[in-house]
């Protein structure tokens with residue numbers, strides 16, 4: 001599918017008008033006399049190193065003459081050498097004639113730059129490529145006509161489906177190849193990006209949508225260069241609006257980079273380790289209160305830490321519930337999901353570095369993903385770093401410094417190698433605790449704990465492994481009796497319509513002392529919290545760090 005290309009390369013000082021018109025003439029004559037094949041792609045490459053000052057020197061007049069002469073039948077490429085050229089003028093003229101402009105820098109590799117440009121445009125595979133979509137299926141489609149498809153380049157067209165359910169529609173691509181008309185007909189189906197790249201979480205939001213926005217902005221910027229004054233004005237306004245909405249830096253916008261304030265002097269890395277067997281044998285006392293019916297409606301402190309233990313503490317009542325969740329490393333659990341406030345918190349587990357064959361694999365949370373949809377905030381917290389994007393602006397923080405960032409809707413505070421405190425305005429406050437393990441530890445690796453400090457502003461529909469307890473839970477403990485473990489009494493707990501056998505145990509709260517933690521006695525609900533949590537643990541497994549299903 002090669003096409004012949006005839007290149008007319010004109011070297012000139014500063015007369016641009018006449019040589020280009022002359023080149024157009026030569027190509028037209030060659031066509032008329034059948035010197036070139038009918039289907040050849042006609043391209044003109046203009047090389048210049050100065051502003052026009054010989055012959056026609058008015059730039060807008062030259063553009064007009066060239067556009068009229070070419071009449072959409074040829075492609076014009078402009079190569080500007082050095083810094084004396086008026087590059088903007090060349091760029092506009094090339095775009096008006098379906099081509100593009102390049103600056104060639106006067107450096108030792110100028111030959112390579114020229115060669116590179118030639119390689120890009122030398123092999124035209126198709127010309128006049130048109131993508132057709134049914135009008136009633138799509139809208140806001142980006143440019144779908146392309147003068148040429150070069151070997152090694154690609155063409156991307158993006159648009160919106162009118163109906164998200166509409167997932168199978170005809171498309172047609174028409175183009176001209178050297179020998180014949182190229183026609184491609186097929187059925188298109190909207191590809192789920194998550195299926196193509198299941199492991200790619202894109203922190204800025206939907207990739208396809210941003211690709212569409214990017215192409216649309218490019219199209220509008222091109223329109224801003226050509227077209228009538230009104231079209232230019234409209235295109236500029238639209239491009240600006242989209243650039244701001246999707247946070248693209250364009251000639252119409254600017255980027256402000258802020259450096260987070262850091263403070264402090266180096267401090268030895270904090271080394272914490274998992275609990276030893278001796279610590280585990282410490283058994284807390286059962287409070288002497290008799291357990292009767294209790295309904296807790298105050299906002300509890302909920303957290304998940306260690307291998308992962310979920311703890312629901314009612315600070316005023318001296319009563320705490322806890323359960324463990326076991327699954328293979330890599331599993332992502334939904335911890336909080338509130339459709340009304342638009343907040344989602346998910347956590348992904350990691351395992352130990354290695355396990356003894358006769359022991360079960362412990363898992364810990366190693367990565368949290370937090371979304372505040374209304375504020376356009378996304379956070380990814382790992383044991384290495386903290387990535388935060390607010391309305392598309394991205395910042396990366398490390399655990400190695402005391403750092404704080406204040407935004408309109410979010411405050412972040414990193415306490416070096418210890419914790420990250422996040423306050424989302426009028427929404428929630430939480431702390432993520434970093435457990436640093438000695439780096440040569442044979443089994444364990446660094447992991448994270450998540451503590452909600454203020455959850456009272458969540459809606460009544462908040463759910464998730466932690467979220468479902470934000471507005472309290474009613475339970476009754478009775479009949480404390482000797483369990484399997486002589487040191488740990490069992491009891492009956494009646495909760496959410498289930499009569500469960502629970503065991504007195506304890507967990508640790510690492511908010512104040514990240515190394516040792518503080519003992520918190522609690523009633524342990526067996527089997528991944530079955531009976532206490534709504535549904536089964538599998539209901540809380542989600543497919544991605546920012547997913548709710």
Ligand SMILES: *[C@@H]1O[C@H](CO)[C@@H](O)[C@H](O)[C@H]1NC(C)=O
Pocket residue numbers: 068069070071072073
């Ligand atoms: C462009 O090509 C068309 C079709 O071949 C022809 O009718 C038209 O005159 C050409 N325009 C110019 C400016 O040569």
Ligand SMILES: *[C@@H]1O[C@H](CO)[C@@H](O)[C@H](O)[C@H]1NC(C)=O
Pocket residue numbers: 001123125151152
């Ligand atoms: C396209 O370019 C590649 C690599 O340069 C080359 O191998 C291939 O043959 C070219 N294809 C066509 C159709 O020109």
Ligand SMILES: *[C@@H]1O[C@H](CO)[C@@H](O)[C@H](O)[C@H]1NC(C)=O
Pocket residue numbers: 230231234
């Ligand atoms: C420019 O925008 C105005 C207001 O949206 C619209 O009425 C007008 O038709 C647009 N003009 C062009 C040339 O697109």
Ligand SMILES: *[C@@H]1O[C@H](CO)[C@@H](O)[C@H](O)[C@H]1NC(C)=O
Pocket residue numbers: 263264265266267402415416
């Ligand atoms: C970081 O802040 C904590 C208090 O939050 C302070 O104790 C510590 O000294 C600070 N570290 C550095 C390196 O400044």
Ligand SMILES: *[C@@H]1O[C@H](CO)[C@@H](O)[C@H](O)[C@H]1NC(C)=O
Pocket residue numbers: 289316317318
């Ligand atoms: C909680 O425990 C403390 C000390 O153990 C006690 O003073 C207080 O009365 C207890 N509160 C309730 C609600 O049981």
Ligand SMILES: *[C@@H]1O[C@H](CO)[C@@H](O)[C@H](O)[C@H]1NC(C)=O
Pocket residue numbers: 325326327527528537538
């Ligand atoms: C739940 O607990 C059981 C027993 O501890 C365990 O085998 C299982 O893998 C856990 N996870 C799920 C998702 O059921």
Ligand SMILES: *[C@@H]1O[C@H](CO)[C@@H](O)[C@H](O)[C@H]1NC(C)=O
Pocket residue numbers: 479492494499500
């Ligand atoms: C729960 O079951 C135990 C025995 O299995 C029983 O003694 C207790 O009364 C039950 N509690 C409730 C609230 O049904």
